[in-house]
Amino acid sequence: MTTTIQVDISFDSLITAIKSLDLSQKRQLLEILEDQIFEAEEELEExxxxxxxxxxxxxxxxxxxxxxxxxxxxxxxxxxx
Structure with missing residues (x-):
């Protein structure tokens, strides 16, 4: 069973949190973002x-x-x- 939570966080706080990640975590985040962007662009094309x-x-x-x-x-x- 998967539990989903939604948290409101300011963009500045998000940037601060990202800056605190180590390089491997930033790469993992980049991969996740690229996947999400690719999926969103595909949806737009359709x-x-x-x-x-x-x-x-x-x-x-x-x-x-x-x-x-x-x-x-x-x-x-x-x-x-």
Whole structure:
């Protein structure tokens, strides 16, 4: 039987706790995080809403209906400083 508990911890406290780990524990944590990120990204790739947004972006690109970063900077200089 597995018991699950949920603990609320601030992000700063989490970082402090991670910094206190030894190298092997940090590597183990990194492996766990990479696995979790990979799984989450796979789920996103299968999300119908995400698939539709990607297809819409591809179609806009094919129509040349997009703005380059240079064009954006030229038209929004206040947001680049």
């Amino acid at each position: 999300d119908p809403k995400i698939i539709a947004e990607i297809e819409e972006a591809r179609q806009a690109y094919q129509r040349r209906d997009y703005q380059t970063i240079q064009d954006y900077i030229a038209t929004h200089p206040e947001k680049t400083t």
